[in-house]
Amino acid sequence: MNKRRISLPVQILMALILGIAVGLVCFFTGMADFTTSYLKPFGTIFVNLLKFIVVPVVLLSMIDGIVSMDDMKKVGSVGVKTMAYFLVTTAVACVIGLIFANIFNSAGLFPTLSLEEGAVWDKPTTANFMDTLIGIFPSNMWDAFVRADMLQVIVIALFLGGAILAAGEKGHLCRDMVSSANEVINRLMEFIISLSPIGVFTMMAWVVATQGAEILGHLALVLLCAYLGYAVHALLVYSLSARAFAGMNPIRFFQGASAAMIFAFTSTSSAATLPVSKECAAELGADDDIASFVLPLGATVNMDGTAIYQCVATVFLATCAGVHLSMGQMATIVVTATLASIGTAGVSGAGMIMLAMVLTAMGIDVNLIMIIYGVDRLFDMGRTCLNVTGDIACSVCVTKWERDKAEKSAGAAK
Numbered sequence: 320m321n322k323r324r325i326s327l328p329v330q331i332l333m334a335l336i337l338g339i340a341v342g343l344v345c346f347f348t349g350m351a352d353f354t355t356s357y358l359k360p361f362g363t364i365f366v367n368l369l370k371f372i373v374v375p376v377v378l379l380s381m382i383d384g385i386v387s388m389d390d391m392k393k394v395g396s397v398g399v400k401t402m403a404y405f406l407v408t409t410a411v412a413c414v415i416g417l418i419f420a421n422i423f424n425s426a427g428l429f430p431t432l433s434l435e436e437g438a439v440w441d442k443p444t445t446a447n448f449m450d451t452l453i454g455i456f457p458s459n460m461w462d463a464f465v466r467a468d469m470l471q472v473i474v475i476a477l478f479l480g481g482a483i484l485a486a487g488e489k490g491h492l493c494r495d496m497v498s499s500a501n502e503v504i505n506r507l508m509e510f511i512i513s514l515s516p517i518g519v520f521t522m523m524a525w526v527v528a529t530q531g532a533e534i535l536g537h538l539a540l541v542l543l544c545a546y547l548g549y550a551v552h553a554l555l556v557y558s559l560s561a562r563a564f565a566g567m568n569p570i571r572f573f574q575g576a577s578a579a580m581i582f583a584f585t586s587t588s589s590a591a592t593l594p595v596s597k598e599c600a601a602e603l604g605a606d607d608d609i610a611s612f613v614l615p616l617g618a619t620v621n622m623d624g625t626a627i628y629q630c631v632a633t634v635f636l637a638t639c640a641g642v643h644l645s646m647g648q649m650a651t652i653v654v655t656a657t658l659a660s661i662g663t664a665g666v667s668g669a670g671m672i673m674l675a676m677v678l679t680a681m682g683i684d685v686n687l688i689m690i691i692y693g694v695d696r697l698f699d700m701g702r703t704c705l706n707v708t709g710d711i712a713c714s715v716c717v718t719k720w721e722r723d724k725a726e727k728s729a730g731a732a733k
């Protein structure tokens with residue numbers, strides 16, 4: 320058991336390096352089709368397994384987290400702190416994204432691209448705020464599970480967890496059932512995670528083999544811009560919050576979070592990375608009940624990387640379209656990108672769909688998304704890595720805040 324724990328991140332890292340090497344060989348020898356036909360299917364099977372486990376994991380771990388906090392006050396206190404951390408860091412992420420995008424833009428580094436002939440973007444239906452609000456309350460519980468609508472699943476978990484607590488003595492049977500089911504699902508999850516090096520290797524080889532040429536193309540600059548934003552946000556915001564709020568050495572923080580970061584980078588899904596994030600948070604000393612609450616919530620609503628990507632992409636596409644954005648419009652981007660990132664599901668490619676919402680709000684042609692469509696996965700790898708790191712950082716900080724609070728009230732009671 321211990322042996323596996325220690326070796327899994329190393330296995331993932333080796334799979335990552337091997338995947339890149341094989342992908343490069345296939346790319347340069349023109350064998351990209353080989354990776355699509357024979358390697359990617361194994362990655363797809365692995366991702367399917369993760370998707371299949373994700374609804375029960377979120378539902379059960381959140382209910383279990385709420386129930387194990389044992390009192391509604393603590394749920395409220397953790398919830399408020401978590402949401403405050405998420406909102407502030409996401410808004411900061413937007414500002415960082417905009418700063419980099421504007422530096423690149425004013426240096427003339429964003430090339431003027433045009434839509435490919437005949438490229439068509441299926442414009443997703445964009446909803447207004449009230450529709451979004453209504454949409455998170457399920458009218459049918461099973462439907463929410465079937466569609467894996469994570470915001471609705473979270474609302475269901477909050478209601479059920481709260482109701483179990485409110486039922487007191489009589490809710491004990493439900494409480495035990497949830498914790499037993501949670502244990503079983505965790506075992507299944509451990510098994511699926513043990514297969515992750517296979518998923519990482521096959522997906523990485525496929526991405527590099529099929530998209531390598533694009534990296535070398537003119538989109539490299541906008542990718543570089545987004546990645547600079549990701550890196551600065553991680554180094555600035557997460558290092559600072561680990562140090563200032565959790566009293567933790569930032570290097571220790573990133574070491575502890577590295578397995579989830581690598582996994583997120585290759586799986587491009589915060590939801591799928593959830594099991595690994597949980598292990599990392601535990602290894603960094605986050606309380607189990609807090610991590611069980613914060614991480615599933617974060618994998619669904621906390622997307623700092625996605626926010627940076629949406630800001631950079633919006634400025635880039637606006638430049639492509641010849642639109643000059645004013646300061647007021649930049650402020651609107653911060654608000655809409657924050658909301659769009661909250662609404663982004665923790666699955667591969669979801670951030671690009673929500674980018675349509677930001678572009679619409681800014682009056683920029685949604686068809687322009689086609690320009691970056693081909694390399695979205697490369698953006699997605701970095702943004703998911705950042706999204707997951709933010710969730711882990713939050714669980715560590717909230718744990719510290721709750722411990723301090725408990726210490727203070729214990730001190731006051733003496």
Ligand code: ASP
Pocket residue numbers: 587588589590622624625663664665666667668669670671699702703706707
């Ligand atoms: N793939 C991202 C995630 O799962 C969401 C996105 O596409 O931005 O966190």
